[in-house]
Amino acid sequence: MDPESARENITPHTKAVCATNLWGLPAEVDALRNVADEKGVVLIEDCAHAMFLPYKGKYAGTWGHIGIYSFCQGKHMTSGDGGMAVTDDDELADRIRSVTCFGESPPHLATVFRMTEMQAAIGLAQLEKVKGYIEEYQKSYAHLSAALEGCAWIQPRAIKDGCGNSPYIFSFAYRGDEHGIDLDAFKQGLFETGDLWNIGFTQVPAYKYDFFTHPRAYQDKGCPTKGCPYYKGDYEYRDGLCPTAEAILPRLVNTSCMISEENAKGVADGLRRAIEAAEKG
Numbered sequence: 549m550d551p552e553s554a555r556e557n558i559t560p561h562t563k564a565v566c567a568t569n570l571w572g573l574p575a576e577v578d579a580l581r582n583v584a585d586e587k588g589v590v591l592i593e594d595c596a597h598a599m600f601l602p603y604k605g606k607y608a609g610t611w612g613h614i615g616i617y618s619f620c621q622g623k624h625m626t627s628g629d630g631g632m633a634v635t636d637d638d639e640l641a642d643r644i645r646s647v648t649c650f651g652e653s654p655p656h657l658a659t660v661f662r663m664t665e666m667q668a669a670i671g672l673a674q675l676e677k678v679k680g681y682i683e684e685y686q687k688s689y690a691h692l693s694a695a696l697e698g699c700a701w702i703q704p705r706a707i708k709d710g711c712g713n714s715p716y717i718f719s720f721a722y723r724g725d726e727h728g729i730d731l732d733a734f735k736q737g738l739f740e741t742g743d744l745w746n747i748g749f750t751q752v753p754a755y756k757y758d759f760f761t762h763p764r765a766y767q768d769k770g771c772p773t774k775g776c777p778y779y780k781g782d783y784e785y786r787d788g789l790c791p792t793a794e795a796i797l798p799r800l801v802n803t804s805c806m807i808s809e810e811n812a813k814g815v816a817d818g819l820r821r822a823i824e825a826a827e828k829g
């Protein structure tokens with residue numbers, strides 16, 4: 549999320565900005581926090597992919613007013629399901645506690661966000677181990693990154709100064725069309741290495757899904773955005789809303805980086821072979 553763009557898009561109706569520390573690398577959460585404070589809104593950091601992720605001397609998740617974590621299957625650690633919110637603001641902490649359980653703490657009514665004692669016990673045990681998992685994934689990340697070295701038509705994700713890396717999904721952008729490298733040939737090479745790769749992620753940003761472009765919640769009242777009687781703003785999820793995301797999405801090549809170092813060596817070899825095959829044409 550571009551902090552300047554976030555600033556421009558905050559309206560008098562905005563309550564919070566939710567920035568995702570995507571796929572193991574941090575967003576510019578320091579600048580986003582400044583924007584949030586300046587505009588008087590809450591910054592929520594989505595850390596579902598960002599456990600123990602250092603950013604400029606603190607962990608991601610502690611720059612925002614609230615950091616949220618997911619423990620569903622396939623995250624850095626799982627408790628079966630469930631999650632965690634962290635904040636150093638006592639008032640927000642009270643509000644979060646008061647909505648974890650439906651109707652338990654009036655005056656806040658909520659859906660059920662509680663996790664079971666059993667999941668919490670698993671989560672606490674996992675919490676002891678997760679730094680070790682991340683260290684292993686960092687070794688795996690290094691093997692995958694090395695496979696891209698010297699390739700002029702692949703754009704790796706930049707890890708900027710002061711940023712750590714809690715590897716989650718290993719992602720890079722294909723720019724072969726700018727170098728005469730055929731995408732289909734590259735895809736073919738990748739798919740020959742196994743069913744490990746995703747090209748183009750979701751293809752389009754979520755706001756282009758029908759659910760958002762034709763909102764019909766609450767018996768077709770246009771909720772939550774178009775003519776919704778409960779929403780005071782005027783918002784349209786239109787093409788070109790996030791031009792950078794729209795341009796980069798179809799180019800993304802992703803694979804899980806939460807794999808052992810041994811596995812990563814094999815995946816990196818396959819990636820290298822696919823690059824060489826695409827270059828031969």
Ligand SMILES: Cc1ncc(COP(=O)(O)O)c(C=O)c1O
Binds near residue numbers: 596620
């Ligand atoms: C970035 C991100 N945020 C939030 C979530 C949702 O987590 P949960 O299902 O635990 O609420 C996910 C889950 O896949 C995610 O990837």
